[in-house]
Structures are given as C-alpha cells and as structure tokens.
Amino acid sequence: MTSVTRTSQLRGANAELSGLAAPGRVALSATPPASAMTKLLQWLLGVSLLGAVWALVTFDLLGLSLPRTYREVAWPMPVYLLVSFGCYSLATVGYRVAIFNDCDEAAKELQEQIKEAKEDLRKKGLKM
Amino acid sequence: MASRKSQPNRDNGDKYSILLPTYNERENLPLIVWLLVKYFGESGYNYEIIVIDDGSPDGTLEVAEQLQKIYGEDKILLRPRAKKLGLGTAYIHGMKHATGNFIIIMDADLSHHPKFIPEFIEKQKEGNYDLVSGTRYQGNGGVYGWDLRRKLISRGANFLTQVLLRPGASDLTGSFRLYKKKVLESLMERCVSKGYVFQMEMIVRARQLNYTIGEVPISFVDRVYGESKLGGNEIVSFVKGLLTLFATT
Ligand SMILES: Nc1nc2c(ncn2[C@@H]2O[C@H](COP(=O)(O)OP(=O)(O)OP(=O)(O)O)[C@@H](O)[C@H]2O)c(=O)[nH]1
Numbered sequence: 001m002t003s004v005t006r007t008s009q010l011r012g013a014n015a016e017l018s019g020l021a022a023p024g025r026v027a028l029s030a031t032p033p034a035s036a037m038t039k040l041l042q043w044l045l046g047v048s049l050l051g052a053v054w055a056l057v058t059f060d061l062l063g064l065s066l067p068r069t070y071r072e073v074a075w076p077m078p079v080y081l082l083v084s085f086g087c088y089s090l091a092t093v094g095y096r097v098a099i100f101n102d103c104d105e106a107a108k109e110l111q112e113q114i115k116e117a118k119e120d121l122r123k124k125g126l127k128m
Numbered sequence: 129m130a131s132r133k134s135q136p137n138r139d140n141g142d143k144y145s146i147l148l149p150t151y152n153e154r155e156n157l158p159l160i161v162w163l164l165v166k167y168f169g170e171s172g173y174n175y176e177i178i179v180i181d182d183g184s185p186d187g188t189l190e191v192a193e194q195l196q197k198i199y200g201e202d203k204i205l206l207r208p209r210a211k212k213l214g215l216g217t218a219y220i221h222g223m224k225h226a227t228g229n230f231i232i233i234m235d236a237d238l239s240h241h242p243k244f245i246p247e248f249i250e251k252q253k254e255g256n257y258d259l260v261s262g263t264r265y266q267g268n269g270g271v272y273g274w275d276l277r278r279k280l281i282s283r284g285a286n287f288l289t290q291v292l293l294r295p296g297a298s299d300l301t302g303s304f305r306l307y308k309k310k311v312l313e314s315l316m317e318r319c320v321s322k323g324y325v326f327q328m329e330m331i332v333r334a335r336q337l338n339y340t341i342g343e344v345p346i347s348f349v350d351r352v353y354g355e356s357k358l359g360g361n362e363i364v365s366f367v368k369g370l371l372t373l374f375a376t377t
C-alpha cells in the first residue's frame with residue numbers, strides 16, 4: 001500500500017544536547033525526574049553565561065590586558081550571532097516550506113476509498 | 129461482518145483501543161470506521177473503536193448506533209456525552225472505558241488515515257516505544273490541501289517550538305498517536321493545556337518523564353466534510369500556550 005516509510009527514532013537526544021537538564025534515564029514508573037530547570041531558566045542561564053564571557057572580554061573586566069584585537073572582535077559579537085541566527089531561521093523555515101510534501105496521491109486514494117466505503121456501507125444497510 | 133481473510137491472527141494479547149472523539153461528524157464517522165475495520169481486518173490486530181460523541185446536533189450518534197449494529201458491539205463502543213465538553217476531557221472519558229493495553233488517538237474527520245496504524249504498531253514493537261507519533265514533517269510525511277500561507281505558519285510555528293522547547297519529536301501539534309495505555313494515563317494526569325497546545329504538552333511531558341518516542345511519517349489530508357471547529361485566534365492561543373510551556377516545563 002504505502003511505499004517504504006522512513007521512520008525515525010528520537011530518544012530524548014536533546015536532553016544530552018542541552019547538557020543542562022540531563023537527569024539520566026529514570027525508571028518509567030517513577031515520578032517525574034524533578035526536571036531541574038524549566039526551558040526558560042535554561043535559556044536564561046545560557047544567555048547570561050554567554051553575556052558574562054562577552055562582557056569579560058569586551059571590557060576586560062578581569063584586567064587580563066587582552067590584546068586589543070580580542071576586544072574588537074568580541075564587541076559586535078552579539079549582533080553577529082543574532083543576525084546569523086535570524087538568517088539560519090529564515091533559511092531553514094523557507095527550505096522546509098519548499099520541501100513540504102503535497103500528498104496528492106493520498107488525497108486521490110482517499111477519494112476512491114470513500115466511494116468504495118459508501119457503496120459497501122449502503123449494502124450493509126447504513127442509512128446516511 | 130468484516131471479511132476475515134486468512135491473515136496472520138496476531139493473538140499475542142495486545143489490544144488496540146481507538147478513541148474517536150466526534151462533534152458533527154455524521155458524514156465522516158461511517159467512512160473512518162469503515163477504513164479502520166478494513167485495515168485492522170487486513171493486519172489482524174485485536175481492536176475496538178470507542179466513539180465519544182459530544183451531543184452533536186447533526187445526529188452523529190444515530191449514525192454511530194447504526195454502525196454498532198453493523199460491526200458489532202464488541203468492535204464499536206459508544207460513550208457519548210450530553211454536551212460539548214472539549215477534546216481533552218473526551219480523551220479522558222474514552223480512555224476510562226478502553227479495554228486495550230494500547231490506545232490510538234486520531235481525528236474522526238479523515239485527515240488521519242487508518243492505513244498508517246499498522247505502521248504505528250510495527251514501529252511501537254520495533255523499539256518498544258512508549259508512544260508513537262505521526263509526523264507530517266519528516267520522510268514521506270506531508271499535507272494535502274494547504275496553501276503556502278498555511279505551510280509557512282505551520283513550519284514557522286514548528287521551528288519556533290523546536291528552538292524553544294527541544295521536545296525530541298518533530299510533529300508536536302499533530303494528534304495522530306499511539307500510546308501505551310499506562311503512559312497515556314500518566315500523561316493525561318499532568319496535561320492541562322487546551323487545543324493544539326494540549327498535543328504539544330503531551331509530547332513535552334513525555335520527554336520530561338523519559339518516555340521513549342517513535343515517529344512515523346503520515347500524510348495529512350484536510351477534512352473533506354464538515355466544518356473546521358478551530359477559529360481565528362488559533363495563532364494567538366498557540367503562542368500563549370507555547371510560552372506557558374516554555375516557562376513551566
Ligand atoms: N467529543 C468531542 N469531539 C470533538 C470536540 N471538538 C472537536 N472534536 C473532534 O475532534 C476531532 C478534531 O477536531 P477538528 O475540528 O477536526 O480539529 P482540527 O483538526 O484541529 O481542525 P479542522 O480539521 O480544520 O476542522 C474531530 O474528530 C472532531 O469531531 C468536542 O468538543 N468533543
């Protein structure tokens with residue numbers, strides 16, 4: 001009926017990815033693994049860490065007397081990051097819209113099955 | 129009676145309860161039931177169909193009663209409620225009466241095709257997954273009858289959700305899924321959202337609870353009969369729900 005179907009397995013891979021809230025696998029019956037942090041907090045933590053590093057380098061807060069070039073590179077970094085993330089988002093969404101499958105076949109198949117079903121159901125005595 | 133061909137009789141104790149919430153689905157219900165009977169008959173799995181009608185004024189319940197006569201009371205169970213009380217509680221209501229150890233949730237409007245159910249079941253067995261979710265966004269999955277605008281909104285909303293919640297599943301707002309009954313029960317206890325966000329919360333909580341998730345690409349065909357019940361402020365309530373989940377999970 002349907003052609004080969006690709007299926008995928010997703011086993012909470014993101015928990016490891018985030019590195020923040022990876023409570024490890026917990027027995028299924030147990031109560032929720034008191035998921036340490038909400039996504040909001042994870043984001044805040046991530047952003048403030050990045051921000052702290054950025055401030056340290058840009059304003060040389062620790063008095064490390066870093067080379068001037070470091071500071072010059074670091075200073076506009078947040079804007080670069082934002083812009084590239086924006087571009088990435090637009091490109092990704094655009095690409096995914098473009099490759100979104102139109103299931104014409106499925107619609108056709110359904111239409112035919114609807115006909116078949118109606119006929120069969122009428123024979124079985126269904127009054128619509 | 130459904131033709132019982134010389135198909136493998138998979139009598140391993142597994143039973144699949146399909147929950148069909150209906151509201152004004154008089155035209156769709158017989159068709160979806162016919163298709164369910166067809167594909168379960170062919171694949172040989174043990175099943176029951178539970179119709180939860182919320183007092184549809186169009187007479188969906190009468191049609192359901194006729195179907196029950198045709199296909200038998202062991203196959204079609206009617207668990208109607210007097211008035212429209214919403215989808216979330218319809219699932220809870222139906223689940224209470226389910227005798228299967230697996231539960232399949234799908235819309236009765238023919239946007240979810242029963243032909244994928246055998247694939248869901250195989251997928252579930254393959255990894256002993258706690259839940260298997262249909263996905264429009266991967267592999268051969270897709271949609272029919274959507275214009276560019278709707279595709280853009282759908283993809284955009286999905287991207288935003290993936291970035292903010294990292295949910296570990298590609299289709300969060302779809303509602304074509306198979307659950308182990310115990311898993312569904314424990315998720316239902318915890319989920320409070322309404323509408324699309326409810327489906328999203330189910331997946332997000334599942335991830336939190338370390339349930340395993342399998343995915344099967346599905347084609348989603350927009351409803352042919354009947355009216356769409358979700359109105360214009362869809363996007364606003366979606367964003368609200370998304371932010372709520374972002375802040376609380
Ligand atoms: N029992 C019950 N079923 C409902 C209720 N609201 C919707 N349904 C059913 O739930 C399923 C999904 O609802 P739909 O109206 O198709 O929602 P949707 O798929 O988001 O939107 P459209 O397909 O565009 O109409 C259908 O089978 C409806 O008949 C309700 O309040 N009670």
Ligand SMILES: [Mg+2]
Nearest residue numbers: 235237239351
């Ligand atoms: Mg629908």
